Amino acid sequence: MNVLIVGAASSLGQPITRRLADAGHRVLATSRQGTKRPENGATWADLDLTDPTSIRNFTESTAVEFAPLGTLVILAGVLPGRSLVDYEDAEIEQVMTVNFTGPTRLVRDALPLLDQKAHVILMSSVSGQRGSFDPIYAASKAALIGLTKSLATWLAPDVRVNALAPSLIEGSKMFVDMAPEVRSRHVARSATGKLRSLEEVAEAIHRMTGPEWADRTGEVIGVGDETI
Numbered sequence: 001m002n003v004l005i006v007g008a009a010s011s012l013g014q015p016i017t018r019r020l021a022d023a024g025h026r027v028l029a030t031s032r033q034g035t036k037r038p039e040n041g042a043t044w045a046d047l048d049l050t051d052p053t054s055i056r057n058f059t060e061s062t063a064v065e066f067a068p069l070g071t072l073v074i075l076a077g078v079l080p081g082r083s084l085v086d087y088e089d090a091e092i093e094q095v096m097t098v099n100f101t102g103p104t105r106l107v108r109d110a111l112p113l114l115d116q117k118a119h120v121i122l123m124s125s126v127s128g129q130r131g132s133f134d135p136i137y138a139a140s141k142a143a144l145i146g147l148t149k150s151l152a153t154w155l156a157p158d159v160r161v162n163a164l165a166p167s168l169i170e171g172s173k174m175f176v177d178m179a180p181e182v183r184s185r186h187v188a189r190s191a192t193g194k195l196r197s198l199e200e201v202a203e204a205i206h207r208m209t210g211p212e213w214a215d216r217t218g219e220v221i222g223v224g225d226e227t228i
């Protein structure tokens, strides 16, 4: 299967890209120009989600060579970790563009490249369901859930659209950057009392590319508080 992973150099993207390449998929991975890219069996391309021209150029050139796409996974996302009063106007725009508007444009422009039975997987967050200290991050992730459910209905019954909404992932960049007391609050709020690992998320996405997900669409899947 041809798979496109957007934000593949992120801390979550690296194990996911490796897992899907190891499973035998032909993986096209994107990052911004200049980002350090691991050797993991993927073909790499430049993509900046804040630049509509970059998105259009990508979907009209490199991505065409990987059509039809069986799976499209969009992972890119930023978490400034600020309270509303600390947000400048430009930063609100930046977070909404990377986390929501850019992915929305990308899905729209990539529609002609999707296989008839393709699976689109968007990376939301538990913050999009229950809110966060950072309200702009939470709002951008909530918007992805609305997008997921709307597109799932529109594209049914062939193309499936699902979202992942993990809680904090142990070992991720967001985890590493977080103050220990904030991490502890995440652990305390999880139903199981422990955080999931990067490998568990990679495995969850791998399973979502398989036959057991052939009829599932419009779902928001927790990885942390619930089991996938």
Ligand SMILES: NC(=O)c1ccc[n+]([C@@H]2O[C@H](COP(=O)([O-])OP(=O)(O)OC[C@H]3O[C@@H](n4cnc5c(N)ncnc54)[C@H](OP(=O)(O)O)[C@@H]3O)[C@@H](O)[C@H]2O)c1
Pocket: 006, 007, 008, 009, 010, 011, 012, 013, 030, 031, 032, 033, 035, 047, 048, 049, 050, 075, 076, 077, 078, 079, 098, 123, 124, 125, 126, 165, 166, 167, 168, 169, 170, 172, 173, 174, 175
């Ligand atoms: N980590 C967690 O605990 C957790 C929990 C729930 C949800 N999530 C979600 O999972 C995703 C990955 O998280 P992570 O912790 O692995 O993130 P990360 O390592 O901090 O990586 C951030 C990603 O966002 C990309 N990005 C930033 N600005 C961009 C732009 N203008 N255009 C395109 N890409 C841009 C980065 O691209 P470059 O590689 O080019 O820099 C990178 O791939 C995010 O959407 C996050 O919200 C994470």
